[in-house]
Amino acid sequence: MDFPNRRVFPPAFIPDHLIAEILSFLSVKTILRLKCVSKSWYTLISHPTFVQNHLNKSSRNPNFTLTLDDGYTFIPFRHLLENPSIAVKSDAFLQNPSLAALNDTSLQNQFLDILPHFNDFKIVDSCNGLILLCSKSRSIRLGYEYRFYIWNPATRIIYDKLGSLYYCAPNFQDHHLGFKFAFGFDDTTERYKVVAYRVVEDDNEDTTLGKSEVKVFSLGDSCWRNILSFPVIPLNWINLRYAYHNDAVHLSGTINWLAVKSYFHTFYEYKYITHVEQFVIVSLDLSTETYKQLLLPPGFDKVPSVQPVIRVLMDCLCFSHDFKNSEFVLWQMKEYGVQESWTQLFKIDYQNLQLNRLFNFRLVCLYINGDEVIILNGFNNQAVVYNLKNEIVQRIKLKIYNLKNLVVTRFDNNNNRFTHAKYYVESLVSVS
Amino acid sequence: MAAEKSSIKIITLIAADGSVFEVEPNIVKEMKTVQSYIDELDQNTVSIPLPNVFGNDLAMIIEYCKKHASEEETKEAKEEFDFEFVKRMKSDDKLRLLQAASYLNMESFLQFMAKAIAAEIENQSVEFVRDYFQIESDFTPEEEAELRKENEWAFK
Numbered sequence: 001m002d003f004p005n006r007r008v009f010p011p012a013f014i015p016d017h018l019i020a021e022i023l024s025f026l027s028v029k030t031i032l033r034l035k036c037v038s039k040s041w042y043t044l045i046s047h048p049t050f051v052q053n054h055l056n057k058s059s060r061n062p063n064f065t066l067t068l069d070d071g072y073t074f075i076p077f078r079h080l081l082e083n084p085s086i087a088v089k090s091d092a093f094l095q096n097p098s099l100a101a102l103n104d105t106s107l108q109n110q111f112l113d114i115l116p117h118f119n120d121f122k123i124v125d126s127c128n129g130l131i132l133l134c135s136k137s138r139s140i141r142l143g144y145e146y147r148f149y150i151w152n153p154a155t156r157i158i159y160d161k162l163g164s165l166y167y168c169a170p171n172f173q174d175h176h177l178g179f180k181f182a183f184g185f186d187d188t189t190e191r192y193k194v195v196a197y198r199v200v201e202d203d204n205e206d207t208t209l210g211k212s213e214v215k216v217f218s219l220g221d222s223c224w225r226n227i228l229s230f231p232v233i234p235l236n237w238i239n240l241r242y243a244y245h246n247d248a249v250h251l252s253g254t255i256n257w258l259a260v261k262s263y264f265h266t267f268y269e270y271k272y273i274t275h276v277e278q279f280v281i282v283s284l285d286l287s288t289e290t291y292k293q294l295l296l297p298p299g300f301d302k303v304p305s306v307q308p309v310i311r312v313l314m315d316c317l318c319f320s321h322d323f324k325n326s327e328f329v330l331w332q333m334k335e336y337g338v339q340e341s342w343t344q345l346f347k348i349d350y351q352n353l354q355l356n357r358l359f360n361f362r363l364v365c366l367y368i369n370g371d372e373v374i375i376l377n378g379f380n381n382q383a384v385v386y387n388l389k390n391e392i393v394q395r396i397k398l399k400i401y402n403l404k405n406l407v408v409t410r411f412d413n414n415n416n417r418f419t420h421a422k423y424y425v426e427s428l429v430s431v432s
Numbered sequence: 433m434a435a436e437k438s439s440i441k442i443i444t445l446i447a448a449d450g451s452v453f454e455v456e457p458n459i460v461k462e463m464k465t466v467q468s469y470i471d472e473l474d475q476n477t478v479s480i481p482l483p484n485v486f487g488n489d490l491a492m493i494i495e496y497c498k499k500h501a502s503e504e505e506t507k508e509a510k511e512e513f514d515f516e517f518v519k520r521m522k523s524d525d526k527l528r529l530l531q532a533a534s535y536l537n538m539e540s541f542l543q544f545m546a547k548a549i550a551a552e553i554e555n556q557s558v559e560f561v562r563d564y565f566q567i568e569s570d571f572t573p574e575e576e577a578e579l580r581k582e583n584e585w586a587f588k
Contacts, residue, residue, distance in 0.1 A: 042579070
């Protein structure tokens with residue numbers, strides 16, 4: 001028997017909570033367009049609950065930021081899993097509607113200020129779909145000037161009310177002593193905060209120790225505030241070649257750095273670290289602006305030959321390191337701040353990754369999705385998709401074409417842009 | 433677990449049009465509306481009327497639940513099934529199934545249907561979406577023009 005139910009029970013009225021569920025799966029561009037469907041849709045889309053719900057869904061599909069010659073593009077990690085040989089048009093930046101179209105007339109006013117210097121702005125980090133951009137310029141009178149923008153590439157909104165930060169460098173040699181930055185969200189007060197920090201040598205002691213200066217800018221405030229100094233010095237401060245592998249990472253209202261105890265001087269080298277106990281994670285709570293030190297996994301018991309790395313993967317703090325020049329080990333802190341919750345997620349024999357033996361291994365795990373992981377060798381910037389179960393390796397080949405279809409950048413050879421890739425998720429989040 | 437307290441072996445679901453479906457308890461695990469009803473019973477069989485769900489729709493939901501409750505099926509087979517399941521549906525079917533999922537309080541099926549509907553309206557025009565959901569605009573033409581101007585780039 002067949003029941004003619006189509007007209008008996010038509011979907012005439014879909015309640016708002018179901019509309020919200022549907023819309024939360026859409027791209028930001030489509031959502032902004034659908035704001036003018038009706039008044040109730042407009043209200044629903046503008047509501048903070050919807051913005052949060054959309055962000056939660058979008059966070060399951062993270063992108064990595066890729067610096068092009070004329071701007072940035074964002075590529076979903078998932079695309080790399082589906083097809084490790086992908087091609088990007090360099091003008092994707094201008095054409096792809098989810099990216100900032102700087103040639104769009106309606107946007108020119110917004111970008112006028114930043115447009116001529118766009119290449120000077122580097123991505124510090126991204127949080128909830130917002131990207132913190134920073135530029136450093138030489139200012140005759142004041143040493144260095146740092147300028148900032150917070151940019152939501154999906155909604156194309158730029159927030160510029162972040163004060164400049166100045167750094168006086170008496171000698172040109174001291175320029176590397178300038179500030180480093182981190183970006184995070186304080187979920188207690190629901191404010192975004194930018195952290196600036198630098199370390200200088202403190203010669204007053206018998207042994208030279210680092211003395212840090214840490215400043216915070218809360219969005220909505222008008223100035224930078226000094227906060228407590230670091231109890232230990234972040235590893236990325238030390239002028240090491242691969243220090244950027246250990247940039248600050250933000251997670252649930254905290255900013256975290258891999259740090260080293262008994263720091264000596266600016267030209268400290270990795271080989272001076274002799275005990276595994278010297279490594280610690282320093283965590284800044286963005287609401288109280290105080291520090292905590294987190295211990296590393298108990299199973300991590302030998303100083304590896306190359307720097308270990310912390311990252312946020314699958315919403316958890318992860319710690320990875322080399323083991324005896326033969327394996328790559330990754331730990332996950334299942335419950336943030338709980339040392340007992342460190343769990344070894346995997347261990348990969350370098351041979352399985354089929355990486356070129358001529359190079360050293362400075363591995364960083366960029367992404368984990370089920371059995372598939374994306375691993376970068378920071379030494380030669382080769383990245384692979386590796387399947388933990390069937391041990392299949394696929395080399396990532398990312399080509400960037402220009403308008404004439406000529407390859408301008410190949411990411412399967414030495415190019416450090418991949419190394420500087422940051423996580424980014426599309427969102428409707430705004431700051432005001 | 434709550435489900436194991438119950439001694440029910442067979443559940444009879446009665447759709448709005450009177451059609452009857454006999455299913456095992458593991459099939460209705462995801463239907464929280466049904467589950468909360470049977471948790472309180474101490475008997476072997478039970479009949480549950482579902483006046484807001486039509487037979488055709490209930491048949492599809494049960495088919496979906498059977499596939500997903502099966503332990504023999506691989507993850508890939510389930511994904512393949514999901515793909516085909518959505519492919520053979522019309523827009524109206526999807527909207528009805530979404531409402532049924534809401535009524536039966538089936539969280540993951542609801543998300544699955546919402547995502548399938550989202551895929552249909554992604555990158556579509558405002559007019560298409562109004563027609564899809566049978567929505568009349570309550571903006572004045574001036575208000576709408578103003579809104580469109582605000583995010584002009586999103587309409588290209």
